[in-house]
Amino acid sequence: MNPDIIIGLNQSVGLIVLLSTSIGVLIGLIVGMIPGLTISTGIIVFLPITFVLPPDVSIALLLGLYVGGMTGGSFSAVLLNIPGTPSASATAIDGYPMASSGNAGRALGIAITASFVGGIVSFLFLFLVAPILAEFALNFRTEDMFSIILFGMTIICSFSAGSLVKGLLSAAIGLAIVTVGQDPVMGTQRFTFGEVNLMAGVHFLTALIGLFAIPQLISHISDQTNLRAVTQSKIKSILPNISDLKIIKFPIILGSLIGSFLGTLPGAGGPIAAFISYDYAKKISKRPERFGKGTIEGVAAPESANNAVTGGALIPMMTLGIPGDPVTAILIGALIVHGLAPGPLMFLERADFAYGVIFSFFWANIFNFLIAILSLRVLVKVLDTPRSILMPSLAVLCVVGSFALRNNFFDVYIMLFFGLIGISMKWLEMPVVPLLLALVLGGQLEENLRVALTGSQGDISIFFTSPISLSFIILSIVSVIWSFRSNKKYKQITN
Amino acid sequence: MRRKNITAAIVIIVMAMIYGLITLQLPTRSLPDTPGPTFFPWINVVIILFLSVLLLLSSAFTKENGSQDTKRKDETQNNQNLRGLWAIIGFSIYLIILPNFGFLISTIPFFAFLMILFSEKRPLYILSNSIGITFLFYFVFRHGFNIFLPQGVLHDVVLRLIL
Structure with missing residues (x-):
């Protein structure tokens, strides 16, 4: 057996790493x-805390x-009919009717079990x-790397369903922001205006905290929907019984496979995988008329799919350095902060670490099942936490996080600046994810483009004569078309 | 939405032009037939200008369905936005005073201010939570993660006045 696998496994079962995974x-x-x-x-809020931790411990925590x-x-989707994350939207369709009819514990048990199976299947996918x-x-x-990064950026199309022009504009603005600082090939200072703090460029994580967390905080202040005292559903038995397991067997397997595969494609993500699995589970079901009224297959299929997406999304992130979804884009940033560049070289130079990440993902799924099952009744009480405490805490964490990055107050101002950009973009209904992707991939995109063109003395045919590059350019086109088609299907199903 | 799109397109066009003007002033160090430091910024300028003009034109020739309901919804939205604006002002003031007054002294009133914005009215609850959570964060980051949060130049003076 490959010795790196053994080292990686040992790394992932260290007491601190396991503790970090469970936390x-x-x-x-x-x-x-x-x-x-x-x-x-x-992840963005907790990321700065991980800077002081060793890389294996911090990645385990983030995974x-x-x-x-x-x-x-899925918990809030089932109990409140409000998905906690977009990926849990499909779960609410059947989960909430189940909870309303007094089967909240059963629905949550099915969701947790399906998530576990989905996660383990995607772990196997990732490992192999x-x-x-x-x-x-x-x-x-x-x-080839330029074309691969370009392929990675096709994820933009999936997040620009409202307006492709706005999505592309958002990405272009992100590409302009990455040009601030030293030019990656010649080291020329660009757009720094003599400011020493800008010489290293805008730190990707500072921008991220501002872009994601601040608009969310402001939107919660602006729109204060009272969500307290809504978790009244009594949770009785949680673990699914044998007859339930027999019914959900096929939807779970189907969801796990769809999720693992779609996760590898940039742009697919949890919500699309969940809805497609829900749709197929309904098609293969012997009782499709019960979908939407509280059937366990309707909970199992999307839940297994959205958790399977996690392992799938880690594949392009770890092997090519391109994110499968926004979360893996942030994980790339986290790895870079720890001096580890995700990509093919990671498996060559730090294969032990790469396998450690894969096994930490496995343990994360095991702990996820155990913690969710054992502490479900306590965990759902969190839904009653007052926003008046939660959101101010989030605001303070944003400031501390951006400061802790380089112990520099300039970064906190940059965070606020990006927060204002994020608020403006939200007001203009411009998607933020394309900007995030441009911030993550923009530097590499420019570097590879310029180095390739320097090598070919400005001849752009180099991108079409290399078979790998050409394949990824074709894949980019296919990915764009596919994104539009699946978005269309997603809209049809959600309607 | 139409007006928002037009405003956005005009602002972005202006920003792209400024970005282009600064790009013009960048040093052009390059080997023959190879891209220099201004190569990528110029691509960005062209893409941004093209897309923002496209957004401007598509919005300018689109008719808006301004129903009474939408207008009423907009008014409610404006009232909600006012609270958001207060939060931004509070956040900015907090970041201005933070380096001078330090984390503990500036965070307590900021936390309390945000709690009030979240419609919290119980004074003792606001006070206890804003002080308790601020101190909790301070000790967790300072002693748990060795992150030295700003003490501020006035930290000692204010602490002496309080104690």
């Missing part, structure tokens, strides 16, 4: 279940948060596919 899961379950707080915001957040979203893909990716040259 991450617990935080994720809480963050996920609070409507309005996305997993991205949760736990990612996995826990996906499951936590990632090393092979990474080995293949070692042959990539700069022109």
Whole structure:
């Protein structure tokens, strides 16, 4: 057996790493279940805390948060009919009617079990596919990397369903922001206006805190829907019985496979995977008429799919350095902060660490199941936490987080500046995710483009003569078309 | 939405032009037939200008369905936005005083202010939570994570006055 696998496994079962994974899961379950707080915001807020931790411990915590957040979203979807995360939207369709008819515990038990199976299937997918893909990716040259990053950026189309022009504009603004600081090839200062703090460019995480957390805070202040005293549903037995397991067997397997596959494609993400799985589960069901009225298959299929997306999304992140969804984009930033660049070289130079991440993902799914099942009755009490305490705490954490990044107050002002940009974009109904992607991938995109063109002395045909580059350009076009088609299908199903 | 789009497009066009003007002044260090430091910013300028003009034109030629309901909804939205505006002002003031007064002294009133914005009316509840949570954060970050939060130049003076 590959010795790196053993080292990675050992790394993931260290006491501190396991503790960190379980804490991450617990935080994720809480963050996920609070409507309005996305997993991205949760990770962004807790990310600065991980700077002082070793890389394996901090990544384990963030992976736990990612996995826990996906499951936590289903709690509020079932109990309140308000999905904690967009990925849990499909779960609410059948989960809430089940809770309304006194089966809240059963619905949550099904959701937790389905999430567990989905997570484990996607772990296997990640464990088997990632090393092979990474080995293949070692042959990539700069022109290929440019096309791959371009392919990664096609995720923009999925988040621009309202207006493609606005989505692309958002990404273009992000690309302009990454040009602030030293130019990545020649080191020339650009757009720094003599400000020393801008020489290293705008820190991606500072911008992220501002773009995601501040608009969310302001929107909660502006729109104060009282969500207290709504968790009145009594939770009786949680673990699903044998007859339930027999019924949900196929929807769970179907959801896990769809989620794992769609997770690998940039732009697909949890909500689309959940709705597509729900749709297929309904099609293969012997009792499709019961969907929407509180059937357990309707909870199992989307829940297994959205948790399976997590492992799938980690594949392009770890092997190619391109994010599968917004959360993995933030995880790339977290790895870079710890001096680790995700991509094919990670499996060559730090294979032990890469396998450690994969196994931490496995433990995150195990802890997710155990913590969710054992502490469900206590966890749902979080839904009663007053916003008047939760949101001011979030505001203070944003300030502390952006300050802790480099112990520099300038970053806090940058965070506020991006917060104002985020608020303006929300007001203008411009999607923020394309800007986030441009901030993550923009630097690499420019560097690879310029190095490739320098090598070919300005001849752009280099991107079309390399088979790998050409394949990814074609894949980018396919991905754009596919994104539009699945968005259309998603809208049809949600309507 | 139409008016918002037109405003956004005009603002972005102006910003792109400023970005382009600054790009013009950047040093052009480059080998023959290879892209220099201004290459990527110029691509951005072209893309941003093209897309914002497209947004401007598409919005300008789109008719808006301004029903009575939408107008009423807009009024409610404005009232809600006012509270959001107060939060932004409070946030800005907090960030201005934070380096001078330090984390503890500035965060307590800021926390209380946000609690009031969240329609909290019980004075003792506001006071206890704003002080308790601020101190909790301070000790967790300072002693748990070794993150030295700003003490502020007036920290010692104010603490001496209080104690």
